[in-house]
Amino acid sequence: MKKIKWGILGLGKIAGKFATGLKDVEGAELYAVASRSKDKAEAFAKEHKATKLFSSYQAMLEDKELEVVYIATPHVFHHQQSLLCLDHKKAVLCEKPFAMNKKQVEEMIAKAKKENIFLMEAMWTQFLPHFQFVLDQIKSKKYGEIKNLKADFGFPAPVDLDKRLYNKNLGGGSLLDIGIYPIFMAMSTLGIPEKIQATAKFHQSGIDEETNMIFEYKNGVEAELNSSIVRQTPTQAVIQFEKATIILNTRFHEPTNIRIQTPAGEEIKEFEVHSNGYNFEAQHVQKMLLEGKTESSEMTFEKSLQLIDLLDKVRYRIGLKY
Numbered sequence: 001m002k003k004i005k006w007g008i009l010g011l012g013k014i015a016g017k018f019a020t021g022l023k024d025v026e027g028a029e030l031y032a033v034a035s036r037s038k039d040k041a042e043a044f045a046k047e048h049k050a051t052k053l054f055s056s057y058q059a060m061l062e063d064k065e066l067e068v069v070y071i072a073t074p075h076v077f078h079h080q081q082s083l084l085c086l087d088h089k090k091a092v093l094c095e096k097p098f099a100m101n102k103k104q105v106e107e108m109i110a111k112a113k114k115e116n117i118f119l120m121e122a123m124w125t126q127f128l129p130h131f132q133f134v135l136d137q138i139k140s141k142k143y144g145e146i147k148n149l150k151a152d153f154g155f156p157a158p159v160d161l162d163k164r165l166y167n168k169n170l171g172g173g174s175l176l177d178i179g180i181y182p183i184f185m186a187m188s189t190l191g192i193p194e195k196i197q198a199t200a201k202f203h204q205s206g207i208d209e210e211t212n213m214i215f216e217y218k219n220g221v222e223a224e225l226n227s228s229i230v231r232q233t234p235t236q237a238v239i240q241f242e243k244a245t246i247i248l249n250t251r252f253h254e255p256t257n258i259r260i261q262t263p264a265g266e267e268i269k270e271f272e273v274h275s276n277g278y279n280f281e282a283q284h285v286q287k288m289l290l291e292g293k294t295e296s297s298e299m300t301f302e303k304s305l306q307l308i309d310l311l312d313k314v315r316y317r318i319g320l321k322y
Contacts, residue, residue, distance in 0.1 A: 002027060002290065003027055003028070003029045004027055004028055004029065004067055004068060004286050004289060004290075005029050005031035005032075005065055005066055005067045005068070006022060006028060006029065006030055006031055006032075006066075006067070006068055006069075006070060006282075007031060007032040007033065007034065007060055007061075007063075007066045007068070007069045007070070007090070008030070008032075008033045008034070008044075008050075008069070008070050008072060009034050009057055009060065009069050009070070009071050009072065009073060009081060009085070010034075010035065010071060010072040010073030010074075010077075011033055011034075011035040011040050011041065011044040011072070012072060012073075014072050014095060015033075015044070015070070015072035016044070016047075016048070017276060017278055018070055018072060018122075018278045018282070019033075019044075019048040019050075020048070020275075020276050020278070021275050021276050021277065021278025021279040021280075021282060022278070022279065022282050023048075023275075024274065024275035024279040025279050025282045025283050025286065026283075027286060028282060028286060029051065030048055030049065030050045030051070031050070031051045031052060031063075031065065031066055031067075032050060032051065032052040032053070032054060032060050032063060032066050033045050033048070033050045033052075033053050033054070033060075034053070034054040034055070034056065034057050034059070034060035035054075035055065036055065036056075036057075037055065038055035041053040041054060041055050057081065057084070058084075061084065061085060061088040061090060062088065066090060067090065067091060067289070068090060068091035068092070068093065068118070068285060068289060069085045069090045069091070069092055069093070070093045070094075070095075070122065070282075071085070071092065071093070071094040071095055071122075072095050073095075074164050074170040074171055075097055075099075075100060075170065075171030075176055075177075076100060076169070076170055076171045076322070078094050078095065078097070078098060078099045078100075078104075079099040079100065079104035079105075079107065079108060081094075082094050082098075082099075082108045082111075082119065083107070083108065083111055086108075086111045086112055086115050086117050086119065087115075089115065089117060090117070091117055091118035091119070091285070091289055092112070092117070092118065092119045092120070093120050093122050093281070093282070093285050094108075094119070094120070094121060094122060095121075095122045096121055096122055096123050096180055097121075097171075097176050097180055097307075097308065097311060098121040098304050098307075098308055099308065100171060100176075100322055101308065101312055101322075102305065102308045102309050102312050105304060105305060105308045106305070109301045109304075109305070112294065112295075113294070116294055117294060118285070118288060118289055118293065118294045118295070118296075119294070119295070119301075120285060120288075120295075120296045120299050121299055121303075121304045121307075122281055123184060123281075123299055123303075123304075123307075124254075124277060124278055124280065124281045125181065125184060125185075125253045125254070126184075126188075126281070126298055126299050127280035127281045127283075127284050127298065127299075128254070128255055128271075128273075128277055128280060129255075129271040129272070129273065129280075130248065130255065130256055130257065130258050130269075130271045131188075131248075133258070133269070133271065134189070134239070134246060134248065134258065135188065135189075137246065138189055138239075142243075143241035143242065143243040143244035143246070143262075144241050144242025144243045144244075145219075145221075145241065145242055146189060146190060146221060146239055146240070146241055147221060147240045147241065147242060148221065148222060148223075148224075148239075148240040149185070149186055149189060149190060149221075149222075149223040149224070149237070149238070149239050149240070150223075150224045150225075150236075150237070150238045151181070151182035151185045151186065151223070151224075151225050151226075151236070151237040151238070151252065152182060152225070152226040152227070152228075152233040152234060152235060152236065153178040153179065153181050153182055153226075153227050153228075153233065153235050153251070153252075153253065154174075154178075154210070154226065154227060154228030154229070154230075154231050154232060154233030154235065155178075155228075155229065155231075155232055155233075155235075156229070156230055156231055156232060157229040157230070159203075161205055165177060165207070165229055166203060166205050166207055167205070167207075168205055168206040168207050168322065171322060172205070172207040173207035173208040173209070173229070173320065174207075174208050174209060174210055174211055174227040174228055174229045175200075175208050175211045175227055175311065175314060175315065175318075175320065176311065177227075177229070178227045178229070179211050179213075179225070179226075179227030179311075179314070180307070180311060181227075181252075181253040182213075182223075182225035182226065182227060182237070183213070183225060183307065183310050183311065183314070184253075184307060185223075185225075185237050185248075185252070185253075186215050186223035186225060187303075187306060187307060187310060189239060190215070190217055190221065190223055191217070192306060192310075193215035193216055193217055193223070193310075194216055194217060194218060195215075195216040196213065196214070196215055196216070196310070196313050196314060196317060197213065197214040197216070197317070198211060198212065198213045198214075198314045198317040198318050199211070199212050199318060200212070200318035200319075200320065201230075202320075208318060208320055209228065209229055209230045210226070210227065210228040210229070210230055210231070211226070211227050211228075211314065211318060212225070212226050213225040213226070213314055234250055235250045235251040235252060235253075236248060236249060236250050236252050237252040243262065244260055244261060244262045245260075245261040246258055246259070246260050246261075247259040247260075247261070254277055255271065255273040255276070255277040256271075257269060257270045257271065281299075284296065284298065284299075
């Protein structure tokens with residue numbers, strides 16, 4: 001099998017998780033890593049056994065053998081760095097949120113199409129077995145139509161104005177960082193809402209500490225969504241159908257099990273995951289590259305545009321500007 005040479009741009013916590021998952025992907029080689037800090041690049045390369053390390057993003061992208069780049073920097077850099085990778089003819093898997101607003105995402109997609117190079121938003125949940133199973137249940141109408149959805153994601157983050165989460169200049173706050181997951185759950189299960197209500201609590205730094213959303217759909221169906229970096233929440237997704245309730249247990253956006261409650265009783269469904277879950281999206285990217293695709297068949301451009309559009313609309317309603 002042909003080896004795919006991966007690079008990682010930005011070497012924080014999420015990059016470490018991705019590199020760990022990449023070890024379990026057949027045909028994947030962690031070929032290069034890049035950080036603006038040489039010490040960080042050296043430590044990361046040693047820990048994850050990368051073939052090469054760079055203390056400049058530009059230098060890594062100039063390496064002719066590098067094929068695909070995973071962008072793991074703060075949100076505000078995604079747009080510019082995706083364009084830079086595409087300029088260097090490198091395929092791109094960019095962490096969520098894809099960019100800061102819809103205009104930026106449109107520019108990224110237009111550039112990928114113009115250069116005829118693969119680009120995908122790294123919404124890893126899309127590729128997880130339990131999530132795929134739930135989507136199959138919805139499609140089959142086994143339990144009838146969805147009547148209601150509740151999804152939340154919350155944890156108490158230490159207040160540190162120098163760190164990304166509380167730094168508005170780095171796109172901090174709960175909505176873009178973790179609120180994107182409940183929104184993605186609603187979008188994936190119910191589609192695009194007819195109406196959005198949203199309120200938020202703000203920190204003095206200007207970031208949203210907590211955002212509460214209600215997505216309204218036809219026939220009175222609602223999705224109640226919440227994100228918080230000041231309190232622990234169940235971090236579950238509860239989908240109420242006509243004939244059953246499916247609960248994606250904590251933490252619903254990562255590998256987990258599900259409970260199916262029907263009048264006959266409760267069934268717990270487990271899913272075999274031999275890695276940390278980041279392997280599934282990397283595997284998919286490799287499949288697309290080997291097939292010569294320039295757009296994902298699952299995490300499509302349309303899906304990313306719909307997702308960023310919903311984030312923009314929620315931001316507008318709560319008065320959050322970056």
